[in-house]
Amino acid sequence: MKISIRFALYVWLIWTATASFAQSSINQATEEQSAGLSTPATAEIEHLMGVFHQAVASHDGARVSSMFIDDGSTWFNVLSDEGYARLRAKNPAVLKVRHSSFQEFAKFVSSSHAALDPQHSNIQIHTDGTIASVYFNYVFTIDGKPENQGSETWQVIKTSDGWKIVAITYSSNPNVSER
Secondary structure, three states: OHHHHHHHHHHHHHHHHHHHHHHHHHHHHHHHHHOOOOOHHHHHHHHHHHHHHHHHHOOOHHHHHHOEOOOOOEEEEEEOHHHHHHHHHHOOOOOOEEEEOHHHHHHHHHHOOOOEEEEEEEEEEEEOOOEEEEEEEEEEEEOOEEEEEEEEEEEEEEEOOEEEEEEEEEEEOOOOOOO
């Protein structure tokens, strides 16, 4: 009986120490992400964002498309209340929420002759190394003029071929003064 109690106590001590260590590691990783410290996954996602920017600026629609999951990717544009009111005054049929696709965006990127420059700021990346949520503010300029601005979120996953975008949702406050 003494051996069984000692063995049970030993197992319990190892289990608690292991659980405590695992929780400590999780807390440390969470604190590093909250503090904005770079991890390999964060750096890879930042690289994905840089490649996306370069593909848009160089009108490489095929490269833009290659950054998305083929099946199931979503793309939503939600007009800000102010933008919706301004656009609705010009066109009562305008939709507040518009579903699109990365294919449509890639086609626009490839066919546009204007200088495109998606600028990102206040980037926040939350990841466990397998999935990630990216949130940032953006200004999309065309020929050097702000065309649209708002906040954007990407849902990304790490595939065997690297990080891929699953979904993009962005608020939209278009510059409609010249239209």
